């Protein structure tokens with residue numbers, strides 16, 4: 001019998017993980033269509049607005065998008081755009097186009113996801129001019145590298161691979177002109193939780209070892225040991241989606257600890273209810289008037305079970321250790 005490939009793209013368990021990309025995109029599509037924030041590009045990845053989502057879900061996505069963008073934009077500004085971003089498990093995320101529109105383009109923006117997810121993203125980019133135009137505009141020569149599973153241009157690169165294979169990750173990023181000397185922002189949103197602790201530790205360790213000056217932003221579950229957390233785990237399990245890495249999501253401390261144990265110098269974490277309260281009050285008042293929220297307690301519980309954790313390495317000189325919202 002032939003030896004089985006260690007990480008094939010066709011494993012059924014991975015299929016459920018890949019499907020989470022559609023959940024994130026449809027929720028972002030719905031919330032942006034309601035006016036929580038502007039995303040003129042997401043419509044090219046999900047055509048219809050789809051089913052209504054509950055107000056607490058929309059507010060949760062609002063806090064996630066605003067919170068992550070806040071840290072990400074500060075990093076890019078502090079480096080005067082002289083940096084690179086690596087979005088791990090990027091799915092159909094549209095940050096590249098937002099940064100281009102806001103004149104916040106890093107030297108290079110990399111994305112990594114499973115090959116089948118990347119193939120879908122590349123197909124959309126190829127066939128939708130509003131997506132391909134900014135990419136062509138930021139590219140100096142006539143031809144972009146475009147095959148089914150990767151795209152490479154001067155400023156934007158998308159790579160299809162399994163993030164649990166860190167050797168291939170390193171090799172492919174370098175092939176597409178990753179520069180370890182450049183200040184680097186790594187981002188993962190609801191990605192590490194689908195890997196077992198050894199696999200995610202390897203990835204965080206690789207990142208700390210590879211880049212001289214770096215920041216890692218991780219958005220995912222926290223405080224998962226209580227009853228609410230257990231119900232979340234059970235609901236996902238029923239959809240065949242196993243949170244193999246939930247161990248690191250026990251608390252804000254365990255989220256920080258995973259970075260400190262893998263070579264990062266400093267780590268901070270805030271639960272999303274706290275992040276929500278720190279967002280600009282005028283914009284909060286605006287979004288809170290968009291939809292009536294009956295279940296204030298549910299919003300609180302939901303947001304207390306997600307967090308943003310950010311870790312730094314040699315970023316003091318950029319004034320980046322004590323970021324605030």
Ligand SMILES: C[S@@+](CC[C@H](N)C(=O)[O-])C[C@H]1O[C@@H](n2cnc3c(N)ncnc32)[C@H](O)[C@@H]1O
Pocket residue numbers: 017018019020021024025088089090091092093112113114117161162163164188189190191194195
């Ligand atoms: C919940 S979605 C989030 C997508 C995106 N980060 C966002 O916030 O819109 C998780 C993404 O991580 C990707 N992912 C999870 N595990 C992965 C792995 N081992 N290798 C590559 N991609 C992975 C999934 O395919 C999916 O696109």
